[in-house]
Amino acid sequence: MKEYELFIGPQHVGITGNFMVHLTLEGDTVVSAEAHPGYLHRGFEKLMERRDWSMNVALIPRICVPEPDVNEAAYAMAVESLMGWDIPERAKYIRTIVLELARISAYLLAIGGYAGTIGLYTAPQWMMGDRDYILDLFEELTGARVYHIFIFPGGVRWDIPDGFEERVKKVMDYLESRLQLYDELLFKNEVFFRRAPNIGVIPKDKAVEWGVTGPNLRACGYDYDVRRLDPYAAYEEMDFDVISYPDSVKGFDILSDGCDCYARMVVRRVELQESIKIIRQAVDNLPPGEVTLKRPNPLAWKVPKGYAYARVESSKGEYGYFVVSNGGKNPYRVHVRGPSYTHGINVIETILKGSNIADVSPIMFSLDICPPDIER
């Protein structure tokens, strides 16, 4: 049969953002796929070299729109390790709460987006609505809904407001009561059972070689989680399970050998529960004290010469910041290791081959690609 070409994106309901995939098709089957990023390139790494150390905190959340806090945390940790700062215990706990709330809101977006691509349109509506309660919490804590600019080198910018713990617990109770509804809507739905297993399979032996991280790697059966292996913030004191498919996804049917859309989405669903668990522990055990070190004048930071790498576990995978200082006013070089770069370019081009055209969008959403982070 004659081959033909199809462009999905940059403006298409089934694409994860400003991003395009150029498909060559034979009938309904994808013969080859080519990722075309570049619609969101803003040159963050270069911009950071021209701004003061403290000013960069306002810039970096924009690297990942659905989950901006991981950038702030990774940058702050890198700067702290260059400065040799040890941040207060209370700041570590507040960071944990913020990062986990951000993870839940990013997972709700990802799961809702995936459900939309397989035709279950109620799920994205509900999840967007429930995500709004988390954005309300962010607004009370940080003063902004999406770009929080809250985690600062040396701690966090403000202490939690009065009664915030109770409100967090109330939102967590509410979300936990909603999880059962999500299961009925998506995870125990016949449509999901038929359209997710064995679709978009990443070969298990190639996953590490390709640089797959985060829930996508855990769906391949590896229990790799930066929160456990290289604990940051207050994760060392938290009691939580690293979810890997198929060993630790209790209560869900094992319909495939893993590495596929089904495994990736089920891992995210079970991790929602773990995040709720972590937030409850962090709120209950919040230590008293200061939330930030006494920071020097933001216009004249003396960062010693050297380099540092800090990494955090985001909802998309491992996020890393490599920061080089030559002792000057600005960073000499900042490199961002984003998870979507590997997932969105190499992995997607390989695993889309041979798939059905209707599965292109679900595969992309199940990998949870974030185009702003591909281009940076």
Add this chain to the structure above:
Amino acid sequence: MSIVKPFKALQHLFKKPHTVRIPYQEHTDITGLPVPTERYRGFHSNDIQKCIGCQLCGRVCPANAITYEKFENVESKIKLRPVVDYGRCCYCGFCVDVCPTKSLKLTPRYELVSPNIKDFKFIPTAEIAGKDDKAISMSEVLFSPKDYKPSE
């Protein structure tokens, strides 16, 4: 799988919708607390008499949104006061953190509608803080130091 299961969806017909009908309904969080709260980072307010014109806010601004205009009828030695360009401002609040007199503040007010792009560059005054209305009007802000009349 059960044949009755789809009918469970009917119970949602009698539930309250998620959507908030602004401005007829107030936006509240899960406990009924109205949002945005005081901590919200919206438009600036600046007490022009308390401000000393140190220009630190302009130096710390990551978006270069703050410029200065000279006021005649203020007491301090330096007569410059900040003008904020809301086409550039990213509402990070670093200018407020660095302000030595705490005259510059961010308010929970965030709505400004104007057909003229020049209206988004204005001199914030102290009157912007302390009003419940989320929208600010053109009469509350200054576009030129000549419009400023110090209160008694």
